[in-house]
Amino acid sequence: MATHAHNTSSQPLVRFSAVQKTYDGSQLVVQNLDLQIQSGEFLTLLGPSGSGKTTTLMMLAGFESPTSGEIFLNGKSITRTPPHKRNFGMVFQNYALFPHMTVGDNVAYPLSVRNVPKDQRAERVARALDMVQLRGKQDRYPAQLSGGQQQRVALARAMVFEPQLVLMDEPLGALDKQLREHMQIELKDLHKKLGVTFVYVTHDQSEALTMSDRVAVFNDGVVQQLAPVLSLYETPANRFVAGFVGDNTPLKGKCGSSEGGLCELNIPGAVTRCLGVNVNTAHVGADIIASVRPERIAVYAENSLPELNVFKAVLVDTMYFGDHLRLRCAIDGQGLATVKLPLSVTQPPAPGDILWLHVPPEHLRVYL
16 A cells, blocks of 8 residues: 655655744744655654754644745645644644543544544544554553553554544653564554555654654754665765764864865874765865764774774773674774674674774765
């Protein structure tokens, strides 16, 4: 039912056009937002608190109005349409269940306000509860359910009237780690099965990477990058995204000569010539931060060093992560570098050992 070949040439389901939001008339919480949401996709708005992601979701829901700009649904402006007429499913942190109503009545509520005939309601409620694996719980009250079950009831209530768009604001925020990870998988499966468009807000980058088709990374009211999950992780567009999404090791230095997308780098701690991908077209002499993911750094023996991009480091400590070891290494003139080693390494190094770290040029990304 869900098609995941999002056709970007067709009209997007939702389009934000030059949307701005300010609460005090001077500081823009969201600035010049042009954002397109494709039908059937799972789009996550990710960013630190105060970055504008929740305000963007609230404007889409209709609980906030843009200070300027327009929001379109299927090509028609909904900028001044009240929330209940937008017909979106919503699962918000503060969108609690009605405590005095049974689970079944909670889920049926959106149907009754939409005047769905009574004989159809029971069947649709049963189907929605099935969907979130809560069959047989319709006569319970919310207080008799666990936090995870209550959140699934809220989800069933958001889906029961078959909206074309479901908006979620940190819906798993209150759950413990194990349940949260379980619910992430369930939500992703549900999305695949139903083919509904999900717009999801979180500040948890691993949650965004696990669940989404695309992620919009917000900072200071601006989308820093909007990309499929894989390219967001492998090819961050700027220093903020590189630091916010996934672990990375930043290396400070200066940009040397630049050609063909690569630039030469002068980085304290390097013992060979260094090259990296010149992401923001830094010019010669510019102060840069070069960044690399922990799994892209290899450890070499001193007698077999590659010609490029080798750093001398001292092992500070080793952390055991179940499926890998994480080494924290001190490089002269830099912060600590994080290296992931597979558990299959026969003899793990000990604190105080000198390590020779190699970063392939294509995985050393250079940011202004």
